[in-house]
Amino acid sequence: MSAALPPDGGSRTLAPLERRLLEVVERREHGAYVVLAAEDPDGPAPQPGQFCMVAAAERWGAGADERPFLPRAFSVLRADGKRIELLLEDVGPGTRRLCELRPGDGLRLLGPLGRGFSAPPGDRRAILCGGGVGMAPLAMLQDELLAGGRDAVVLLGFRDAEHAAGAKLFARARVATDDGSAGRRGLVTELLAEELARDPVAIVYGCGPPAMLETVRALCERLEIPAQLALEAGMACGFGACYGCVVPLREGGNARVCVDGPVFDAERLASCLAPGEAA
Amino acid sequence: MSEAVRFCGLELDHRVINASGTFDAIAAQRVFGDEIVLRFPFAAFVSKTITLEPRAGNPPPRLYEAPAGMINSIGLPNRGLLGYLEHDLPQLAALPVPLVTNVMGSTADEVARLVEAIDARAEVAAIELNVSCPNVETGLDLGADPRLLGRLVDEVRPLTGKPLIVKLTPNTADVAAVAQAAEAAGADAVSLINTLRAFAAHPDGSGRAWLGAGTGGLSGPAVRAVALAQIAAVSARVEIPVVGMGGIASGRHARQAIDAGATLVAVGTESFRDPLAGERVRLGLDALEHPRAAR
Numbered sequence: 304m305s306a307a308l309p310p311d312g313g314s315r316t317l318a319p320l321e322r323r324l325l326e327v328v329e330r331r332e333h334g335a336y337v338v339l340a341a342e343d344p345d346g347p348a349p350q351p352g353q354f355c356m357v358a359a360a361e362r363w364g365a366g367a368d369e370r371p372f373l374p375r376a377f378s379v380l381r382a383d384g385k386r387i388e389l390l391l392e393d394v395g396p397g398t399r400r401l402c403e404l405r406p407g408d409g410l411r412l413l414g415p416l417g418r419g420f421s422a423p424p425g426d427r428r429a430i431l432c433g434g435g436v437g438m439a440p441l442a443m444l445q446d447e448l449l450a451g452g453r454d455a456v457v458l459l460g461f462r463d464a465e466h467a468a469g470a471k472l473f474a475r476a477r478v479a480t481d482d483g484s485a486g487r488r489g490l491v492t493e494l495l496a497e498e499l500a501r502d503p504v505a506i507v508y509g510c511g512p513p514a515m516l517e518t519v520r521a522l523c524e525r526l527e528i529p530a531q532l533a534l535e536a537g538m539a540c541g542f543g544a545c546y547g548c549v550v551p552l553r554e555g556g557n558a559r560v561c562v563d564g565p566v567f568d569a570e571r572l573a574s575c576l577a578p579g580e581a582a
Numbered sequence: 583m584s585e586a587v588r589f590c591g592l593e594l595d596h597r598v599i600n601a602s603g604t605f606d607a608i609a610a611q612r613v614f615g616d617e618i619v620l621r622f623p624f625a626a627f628v629s630k631t632i633t634l635e636p637r638a639g640n641p642p643p644r645l646y647e648a649p650a651g652m653i654n655s656i657g658l659p660n661r662g663l664l665g666y667l668e669h670d671l672p673q674l675a676a677l678p679v680p681l682v683t684n685v686m687g688s689t690a691d692e693v694a695r696l697v698e699a700i701d702a703r704a705e706v707a708a709i710e711l712n713v714s715c716p717n718v719e720t721g722l723d724l725g726a727d728p729r730l731l732g733r734l735v736d737e738v739r740p741l742t743g744k745p746l747i748v749k750l751t752p753n754t755a756d757v758a759a760v761a762q763a764a765e766a767a768g769a770d771a772v773s774l775i776n777t778l779r780a781f782a783a784h785p786d787g788s789g790r791a792w793l794g795a796g797t798g799g800l801s802g803p804a805v806r807a808v809a810l811a812q813i814a815a816v817s818a819r820v821e822i823p824v825v826g827m828g829g830i831a832s833g834r835h836a837r838q839a840i841d842a843g844a845t846l847v848a849v850g851t852e853s854f855r856d857p858l859a860g861e862r863v864r865l866g867l868d869a870l871e872h873p874r875a876a877r
């Protein structure tokens with residue numbers, strides 16, 4: 304099991320200071336995505352929404368463009384005290400190298416890191432809204448909510464049917480695709496708007512590309528519905544050392560996504576878009 | 583076992599410290615808990631650069647992954663002098679190692695005020711002066727010109743009895759001449775190298791800059807060979823101790839910097855890949871110095 308969902312402002316699961324050398328024990332493909340499972344007997348139980356910094360134990364470096372060099376950030380898809388699962392989408396040299404790994408290969412992993420999701424306040428219904436590989440941190444959140452006897456509606460958006468195959472990682476989920484090749488044709492934020500119109504006594508948990516998160520943020524702000532959003536940012540370290548991963552806060556100043564997030568209360572964020580990025 | 587070293591009158595447990603701005607001991611405690619204090623990887627803790635006024639730092643993106651390294655345009659975000667003294671220093675004082683505070687100002691007056699304020703704090707063992715700051719008149723880094731740098735160190739030297747380390751910029755024609763000027767003006771040590779000025783083109787191929795600030799600084803294994811040459815050039819020309827850094831990621835690299843003339847070595851970018859990199863470098867260095875004991 305993962306660690307229980309903490310109350311708002313509750314403590315996080317601490318990371319061991321040592322990078323763990325883990326053995327890959329399983330590799331599965333779900334359409335466009337790869338799930339890697341590794342044995343992690345010494346890993347503490349992560350909270351849903353926490354992440355890890357990961358590198359291949361061998362041949363990490365000198366790939367395309369002579370990268371990767373730094374480790375890469377991945378949400379914990381699932382962890383049960385004995386093994387940890389990561390969900391990968393090949394988008395560049397780091398994810399490509401990790402997607403190549405096979406059972407018996409080694410991983411270097413630091414974590415769990417960051418601040419994860421917190422429990423739904425009162426009896427608000429949890430609506431989990433994911434875009435693409437952003438579904439990763441929501442799987443363990445759904446498991447945890449269902450195990451705690453709470454409802455957890457999962458809405459997922461994908462490019463096409465090949466990506467929508469990832470929805471099988473969830474106990475149940477409703478799907479939208481850009482091209483209509485699986486589920487409803489359209490955007491996951493349209494499913495979310497309908498869900499919120501039906502019953503606004505809800506809390507939204509979101510993770511996905513910046514444009515999707517920004518739509519979720521603006522929608523929840525307009526409807527005065529609380530939301531917790533898991534952000535991404537380019538990271539060098541994952542533990543607060545480099546100050547590379549900042550997002551601007553509404554209250555002014557910046558927060559580091561790796562230690563102050565990756566999960567933020569939506570009301571603290573001015574925008575989920577990078578400066579100059581269009582929605 | 584590592585041997586203690588004396589450095590500017592300080593007694594350090596071993597030769598490996600952190601490079602300024604590459605390890606945040608306070609954030610590390612939030613992430614790793616007390617384990618980071620019990621197993622602190624460095625023989626001294628160097629703060630990130632502190633400026634007189636708070637700084638937000640540069641707009642994102644701030645990081646670019648380069649071949650064997652990275653280019654950063656973090657922009658020295660910090661709480662400013664007062665925030666550092668009131669908020670950070672009491673927490674840092676709980677670390678089991680001596681503290682070095684790194685400061686930067688854009689004028690001699692600013693630097694003087696920083697040095698005076700830090701000098702008054704018993705928790706701080708030494709001051710490191712970051713001189714990679716553009717001079718308002720010339721646009722050159724304060725630390726790029728031996729004359730300008732000598733004058734600056736001359737002015738602030740009398741303001742503190744604590745060891746004063748000048749962190750040299752590598753972005754200059756003759757780094758050894760700058761080091762000599764620092765020594766002549768009374769610096770107790772010099773540290774080098776800081777990051778090399780660098781440009782990262784946007785991966786979309788448009789030719790525009792990737793980094794929010796336009797340009798940044800290159801660090802990591804990519805700069806190691808440059809660092810070794812500069813450490814050797816400086817060590818040959820000054821008597822004061824040298825803190826060597828730039829791409830150090832193993833005991834062997836640390837040994838190379840020491841062979842080039844460094845008394846201490848600092849680990850920077852490698853700590854991003856591994857929070858225990860400092861410990862790994864120290865153990866590797868020990869194994870090279872005492873091959874039998876390490877077996």
Ligand SMILES: Cc1cc2nc3c(=O)[nH]c(=O)nc-3n(C[C@H](O)[C@H](O)[C@H](O)COP(=O)(O)OP(=O)(O)OC[C@H]3O[C@@H](n4cnc5c(N)ncnc54)[C@H](O)[C@@H]3O)c2cc1C
Nearest residue numbers: 375376377378390391392395396397398439535536646647
């Ligand atoms: C908290 C968190 C959780 C995450 N969880 C997951 C997850 O569960 N699953 C998953 O698949 N991904 C996840 N990601 C994203 C994942 O970390 C990135 O996809 C990965 O780092 C990409 O590395 P790469 O080498 O494959 O691609 P890169 O080539 O690094 O490309 C990724 C993006 O980085 C930029 N980029 C391109 N070149 C450079 C360069 N030289 N330097 C800097 N930036 C560059 C571009 O914008 C590019 O689109 C997460 C990220 C964060 C921060």
Ligand SMILES: Cc1cc2nc3c(=O)[nH]c(=O)nc-3n(C[C@H](O)[C@H](O)[C@H](O)COP(=O)(O)O)c2cc1C
Nearest residue numbers: 601602603631654712775776801802828829850851
């Ligand atoms: C992300 C980052 C932030 C840095 N911040 C500072 C700083 O605040 N002050 C400073 O004097 N040097 C700073 N540096 C420079 C390092 O202290 C060091 O001189 C340089 O990175 C070379 O060492 P390395 O290759 O081991 O990283 C920074 C370097 C990096 C990569």
Ligand code: FES
Nearest residue numbers: 541545546548561
């Ligand atoms: S990734 Fe280094 S501070 Fe967040």
